[in-house]
Amino acid sequence: MSETVFEILNDDIIFTIFAKLDDDPRHCARVACVSTRFFSLIRDFCWKTKSFPSLFSVLLSDDSPSGWFTLHKLSVCCPGLRHSGVLPTTITTTAAAAESQGERCSKNRKICFGYWKSHLATGNWNLSREQGSKLLARQFRDDCLYICDWPGCVHFEEKRKYNLFRGVFKNFKQTRVWRTINDGVGTERERSKIDLGCAFCHCTQIWDLHSAFCLRRGFGFHDDGEPVVRAYVCENGHVSGAWTDVPMYS
Template sequence: MVTTPTTNTTDNFSLLPDDTVLDILTRLISDPRDWSRLSCVSSRFSNLIRSICCRSWCCHFIPNLAADLSIVRHVPGGWAALRKLSICCPGLHHAGVLLDEYPNPKCSRRPIWEPHFASAQRGFSREEGSKLLASRFRGDCLYVSQWPGCVHAETRRKYLLFRGVFKDFKETSVWKAVRDAKKSRIEAKCAFCDGKETWDLHSAFCLRRGLDFHQGEPVVRAFVCENGHVSGAWVEKPMYL
């Protein structure tokens, strides 16, 4: 009995050198979701995308931020997290907007709670980050997305969502403050990396004075993970009284 040899596509693909695979992957940038999908195909894809492709992307599209974060040590949370930070809005849940904003979860208009593609991708500013911090933390380096952020118009008010990252976070005065303020620690995943907990910058008194309350709600909500990624929201005036 004569058997016909079969071709194993997976084995043939494994023979391709990394340079060839990377050449293919770097051409898939029109849809930001492509790399996420391919990362689920194989560990080889995942390793190449997270370490090399994402680094190349960040160095090209946010060169100043990428250079400043990597000059001290490694990029906090990895290059894939930095790329996600640059293109994704954290969503209302990760920005600290409470779920009781939505009394009827079965309504036809589904609120966006989770990370999604940001409506504006204008880079990051250290000056804007400095405006958020209390005076005793001004020596820390915080980059935040430039205004206007991603606007979420809810029933009672508007939220301007922003995201950011601290440089060398574990060496900052903010980290020392949130680490010591045990009440500010909450079990909420970071929107950008694998961090399992975040700290409330408002209750840890890391935000500048004047960013207090409006209509019983903080003017600015801001949460930081152990890798220094920040998710937050400005509160605009109520849409009605």
């Protein structure tokens, strides 16, 4: 097999090309996913020359390409209505079957195909700790949660408008949120654990931050009992959720 152009070029020349990328972490994330060689160059050199937020420095310090894959997905991927907790698993399973048959599925609501699963996000891509702090209850404010700036990816569903967000905890296993959901025992811990895969990594279970009392209490509920804000986190600290307009009470 003949060598490609990049296989012929030495590392210094490739690094010079990479250095011309805009200061957008999505560009470096995409390049790092191309090959092991590109990943090593981006990890060892390029991110140090860019003005990335401290969060990206944590992700890029990973010794495996998985950190780059996660960064790429967090930057460009909306978790969808299912992973944001808007649609129960039973509804989305039925929706998938109906979609494969070209039919419309409805169970107390209309489902917009293409929105219930992960897809390319719209809206802002950058992650903000300020927004994450507004999401957590007071006792968890020291935990570093970065989520995309509001409004995130907006979805209009039959009942109301959902603003989907995604994000990640910095050093999740050292946070108070992790200790809260991990130290729970019996029904308390099982109530907040859900057998649903993470939208951004290979974790097969997530925890409901609302059920674990990790979210700020002032968000409230709609008249039908649906929470105004919901959020879920996997073992690796990746967060997906949705918020709606706060109901107006007379």
